[in-house]
Amino acid sequence: MAAKTLIIPRHLFDRMLAQCRADWPKEACGIMTGKNGVVRRAFAMRNVHPHPSSRYQIDMADQHKAMQDVLLGREELVAIYHSHPTTAAYPSQTDVAMAHYQEAFYVIVSLAKEPADVQAFRIAGGQIERSNLKTQDQQQGEWIDLR
Numbered sequence: 001m002a003a004k005t006l007i008i009p010r011h012l013f014d015r016m017l018a019q020c021r022a023d024w025p026k027e028a029c030g031i032m033t034g035k036n037g038v039v040r041r042a043f044a045m046r047n048v049h050p051h052p053s054s055r056y057q058i059d060m061a062d063q064h065k066a067m068q069d070v071l072l073g074r075e076e077l078v079a080i081y082h083s084h085p086t087t088a089a090y091p092s093q094t095d096v097a098m099a100h101y102q103e104a105f106y107v108i109v110s111l112a113k114e115p116a117d118v119q120a121f122r123i124a125g126g127q128i129e130r131s132n133l134k135t136q137d138q139q140q141g142e143w144i145d146l147r
Contacts, residue, residue: 003037005132006079006105006120009141012042017116019044019145020083020109026052028109031066032079034141037105039078041069044145047082055094056082062146079120081107088112089119091128099123105131 008016012032020028029047034040043066049057058080069075080101084092089110091099099106102124110117120133 002103002122005037005134006107007038007134007136008032008042008079009039009139010135010137011139012039012141012143013118013135015044015143016042016081016107017109017118019147020111020116023047023083024111025085027054027056027083027085029056029058029080029082031058031063031077032081032107033066033070033075034078035076037078039141040075041066041142041144044143044147046147053085059146065146066144077101077104079105079107081109083109083111085111089117091121091123096123096126096128105133107133 030044032039032042045062046059047056048059049055070077089108105120106123107120120131122129122131
């Protein structure tokens with residue numbers, strides 16, 4: 001059964017926000033791995049989409065590196081995140097169409113206004129379900145910048 005709440009260590013959440021701000025006006029992207037909805041690793045990745053200000057495409061080489069422990073069964077794909085530089089933190093039609101991992105949370109960081117709005121969703125079969133997102137003040141977890 002899939003976890004109902006996404007839990008991100010505060011320092012990884014803060015690094016994700018910093019990446020999104022640094023990559024603005026392009027969409028930032030990355031993935032988070034761990035177990036049972038708890039993030040252990042966050043991977044900042046390159047957005048290689050030809051129109052990065054309105055779409056994202058994770059670099060396949062980055063994705064392969066980040067997914068090694070998932071493929072070996074040591075971790076799970078917990079979340080996929082990206083930013084919306086000028087729009088709300090809600091999945092676009094493109095986000096829904098590209099949501100191929102029903103077991104993962106989809107995290108959207110809206111930079112349309114400050115403070116940034118961060119929301120988590122489950123997307124399956126074209127249906128969007130808002131999810132709980134919590135941060136924990138723990139120092140466990142690893143940030144890996146593949147950009």
